[in-house]
Amino acid sequence: MNLKDLAASLGLSQTTVSxxxxxxxxxxxATRKRVTEAAIKYGYRPDSRARSLATGKAMAVGLVIPMxxxxxxxxxxxxxxxxxxxETLSGRGYDIVLSLVSEADQTAVxxxxxxxxxxxxxxxxxxxxxxxxxxxxxxxxxxxxVHGRVSDHDDQYSWMDMDNxxxxxxxxxxxxxxxxxxxxLLNGIEAMDFAHRRRDGFIDAHSERGLPVFPELMASExxxxxxxxxxxxxxxxxxxxxxxxxxxxxxxxxxxxRAIESRGLRMGQDISIVTHDDALSYLPNGTEDVPIFTATRxxxxxxxxxxxxxxxxxxxxxxxxxxxxxxxxxxTLGPSSGPAPNS
Amino acid sequence: MNLKDLAASLGLSQTTVSxxxxxxxxxxxATRKRVTEAAIKYGYRPDSRARSLATGKAMAVGLVIPMxxxxxxxxxxxxxxxxxxxETLSGRGYDIVLSLVSEADQTAVxxxxxxxxxxxxxxxxxxxxxxxxxxxxxxxxxxxxVHGRVSDHDDQYSWMDMDNxxxxxxxxxxxxxxxxxxxxLLNGIEAMDFAHRRRDGFIDAHSERGLPVFPELMASExxxxxxxxxxxxxxxxxxxxxxxxxxxxxxxxxxxxRAIESRGLRMGQDISIVTHDDALSYLPNGTEDVPIFTATRxxxxxxxxxxxxxxxxxxxxxxxxxxxxxxxxxxTLGPSSGPAPNS
DNA sequence: AATCGATCTCAAAGCGCTTTGGACGCCAAT
DNA sequence: ATTGGCGTCCAAAGCGCTTTGAGATCGATT
Numbered sequence: 001m002n003l004k005d006l007a008a009s010l011g012l013s014q015t016t017v018s019x020x021x022x023x024x025x026x027x028x029x030a031t032r033k034r035v036t037e038a039a040i041k042y043g044y045r046p047d048s049r050a051r052s053l054a055t056g057k058a059m060a061v062g063l064v065i066p067m068x069x070x071x072x073x074x075x076x077x078x079x080x081x082x083x084x085x086x087e088t089l090s091g092r093g094y095d096i097v098l099s100l101v102s103e104a105d106q107t108a109v110x111x112x113x114x115x116x117x118x119x120x121x122x123x124x125x126x127x128x129x130x131x132x133x134x135x136x137x138x139x140x141x142x143x144x145x146v147h148g149r150v151s152d153h154d155d156q157y158s159w160m161d162m163d164n165x166x167x168x169x170x171x172x173x174x175x176x177x178x179x180x181x182x183x184x185l186l187n188g189i190e191a192m193d194f195a196h197r198r199r200d201g202f203i204d205a206h207s208e209r210g211l212p213v214f215p216e217l218m219a220s221e222x223x224x225x226x227x228x229x230x231x232x233x234x235x236x237x238x239x240x241x242x243x244x245x246x247x248x249x250x251x252x253x254x255x256x257x258r259a260i261e262s263r264g265l266r267m268g269q270d271i272s273i274v275t276h277d278d279a280l281s282y283l284p285n286g287t288e289d290v291p292i293f294t295a296t297r298x299x300x301x302x303x304x305x306x307x308x309x310x311x312x313x314x315x316x317x318x319x320x321x322x323x324x325x326x327x328x329x330x331x332t333l334g335p336s337s338g339p340a341p342n343s
Numbered sequence: 344m345n346l347k348d349l350a351a352s353l354g355l356s357q358t359t360v361s362x363x364x365x366x367x368x369x370x371x372x373a374t375r376k377r378v379t380e381a382a383i384k385y386g387y388r389p390d391s392r393a394r395s396l397a398t399g400k401a402m403a404v405g406l407v408i409p410m411x412x413x414x415x416x417x418x419x420x421x422x423x424x425x426x427x428x429x430e431t432l433s434g435r436g437y438d439i440v441l442s443l444v445s446e447a448d449q450t451a452v453x454x455x456x457x458x459x460x461x462x463x464x465x466x467x468x469x470x471x472x473x474x475x476x477x478x479x480x481x482x483x484x485x486x487x488x489v490h491g492r493v494s495d496h497d498d499q500y501s502w503m504d505m506d507n508x509x510x511x512x513x514x515x516x517x518x519x520x521x522x523x524x525x526x527x528l529l530n531g532i533e534a535m536d537f538a539h540r541r542r543d544g545f546i547d548a549h550s551e552r553g554l555p556v557f558p559e560l561m562a563s564e565x566x567x568x569x570x571x572x573x574x575x576x577x578x579x580x581x582x583x584x585x586x587x588x589x590x591x592x593x594x595x596x597x598x599x600x601r602a603i604e605s606r607g608l609r610m611g612q613d614i615s616i617v618t619h620d621d622a623l624s625y626l627p628n629g630t631e632d633v634p635i636f637t638a639t640r641x642x643x644x645x646x647x648x649x650x651x652x653x654x655x656x657x658x659x660x661x662x663x664x665x666x667x668x669x670x671x672x673x674x675t676l677g678p679s680s681g682p683a684p685n686s
Numbered sequence: 687a688a689t690c691g692a693t694c695t696c697a698a699a700g701c702g703c704t705t706t707g708g709a710c711g712c713c714a715a716t
Numbered sequence: 717a718t719t720g721g722c723g724t725c726c727a728a729a730g731c732g733c734t735t736t737g738a739g740a741t742c743g744a745t746t
Binding site: 345346347357358361362365389390391392393394395396397398 | 731732733734735
Binding site: 014049052 | 701702703704705
């Protein structure tokens with residue numbers, strides 16, 4: 001059943017039916033009622049392509065999720081981000097067109113999405129340091145917002161980012177305040193811009209106090225539990241082992257904890273852990289009021305909300321200036337961090 | 344730049360240009376070359392809506408991801424499933440249209456997706472026991488495949504499922520063979536059909552040997568690490584504690600392990616753990632050759648591949664009979680399971 | 687010289703919707 | 717009696733593509 005048939009069956013023109021259904025005022029309430037009832041009766045649903053072709057709006061946004069080419073791994077953060085963005089978008093009647101891409105074919109995918117009409121805008125994830133995708137997206141002329149930032153790039157694009165550098169600065173300060181001198185950093189892959197910034201924050205906090213960082217205590221890998229476990233074991237076997245660990249994800253922190261406990265050490269007493277917590281729904285940091293880890297917390301789901309909101313704004317007001325949003329992480333204290341031993 | 348302009352700039356008709364670009368034989372190689380070159384030069388990309396409207400194919404499939412209404416939680420399995428499906432689909436030029444839905448509005452979303460033209464077919468996830476979405480989808484007349492099955496429903500729909508009951512039957516057998524008499528089951532939410540089947544397998548394995556199961560050792564919750572930790576602590580404090588745990592997810596198993604170790608018990612010796620492992624990319628069960636947990640393993644990413652493949656088949660041959668695929672989980676032995684103590 | 691077949695190209699008809707620019711009554715105001 | 721305005725409705729022109737059914741062109745065959 002299409003518009004034409006529906007109109008015919010009602011003895012009305014397509015125009016009137018279309019207007020009745022879309023709430024235009026030029027149609028009497030009596031006919032509107034007649035039309036809507038018939039539409040329900042026949043199960044009429046407008047063809048989205050036709051409508052989109054006529055209106056010029058796709059009512060969809062593109063979401064490109066990168067997979068780290070090395071491990072074909074999907075960042076677990078992504079599910080919650082999408083959930084957040086999805087809530088906002090579906091509330092506005094927008095669909096999400098998803099592309100999962102290994103880094104190699106990124107550009108092709110963006111171009112394909114830009115294929116006129118597929119989407120009205122897009123959200124880019126996980127920018128790398130010096131990412132050239134941004135320049136490319138600008139040329140495409142489609143509204144877009146970046147979840148994250150690119151350090152070496154100018155600011156003439158819309159982004160939403162957590163202040164990674166500041167968060168890790170504070171986390172490091174916290175550990176330094178507790179007297180820790182040898183702090184290990186278990187970072188994510190530092191080609192990712194956010195990991196790069198976290199490293200900067202970590203280093204800055206040290207140098208502000210004139211303290212050294214130790215390259216052998218700094219690791220950078222895909223953030224898994226096993227990575228945390230193995231790296232911790234390796235570092236704790238060093239002649240001068242760290243007394244505290246700063247990790248980039250709860251999963252890694254869990255690995256660190258396991259390594260600590262498997263050696264009969266006590267977390268928060270013998271060894272401290274501070275982690276970043278993206279507040280993933282299926283990986284809560286303990287319960288609401290009793291956290292397991294001291295953590296810099298920034299819910300990625302909320303980030304999804306905000307990115308979507310920003311994109312909506314960009315789409316609604318074409319030609320508007322770039323929007324930039326910076327979020328601060330909260331530092332929640334948990335039992336995983338305590339004073340450095342023998343100090 | 345649209346087709347009309349491109350044709351004009353070449354002094355050709357739209358027909359010829361369209362045919363040249365789409366590889367039809369009715370056009371000479373010389374013109375085809377001229378056309379493709381011009382298309383690249385002007386950056387011409389056909390409007391997907393217009394094309395879709397003309398061809399009748401949307402070149403997209405819908406993916407509906409449910410969020411458990413209770414915790415607004417996104418199942419972590421989903422990211423890898425999407426990655427798998429995405430690989431297959433993008434290889435075929437299909438897009439993914441994603442909807443994240445809390446259980447309440449499921450039906451509305453499916454209907455909206457069915458809105459003629461949005462997608463050519465869809466994949467449904469996480470069916471509940473007695474789910475009525477299947478009957479609804481059948482009525483919609485859109486090809487669809489279900490990731491999972493619905494116990495109480497007839498078999499006249501396409502599904503792809505892991506043999507959950509069998510997997511948990513085998514896992515239970517393994518523990519019973521090792522002499523365990525009191526085995527705890529830390530299941531997912533049993534409204535989910537797969538969790539229901541797992542429970543069945545667990546119980547059947549016991550009753551086949553004339554052994555009892557203990558209701559107080561059976562839990563059913565959203566699968567988080569904290570759930571594993573708390574439940575294990577609770578159960579190990581019972582007068583007659585379990586000697587083994589069978590869990591539904593690696594995350595839960597990690598919680599169990601933590602509880603065990605925090606009590607100074609040794610996993611695989613004092614207490615055994617067997618878990619199901621969805622082989623999530625960011626949550627590997629140890630390394631390839633050295634697993635941490637004894638586990639029934641069934642990569643959910645592969646499931647995504649297969650579902651997508653099946654859907655493609657369904658879309659390509661309209662009116663075909665339902666396809667059903669059943670996967671077996673492999674049982675990998677790891678150091679987390681061993682003989683029951685004092686037996 | 688007329689016909690045929692092969693090859694290349696085109697005009698135009700959709701696909702199903704929105705939206706512009708009226709048309710048609712009908713009533714109050716001139 | 718004319719005008720103007722208002723409330724309802726409509727015909728038709730797109731949106732940008734694919735595809736049908738034919739029309740050229742040209743060398744080869746009768």
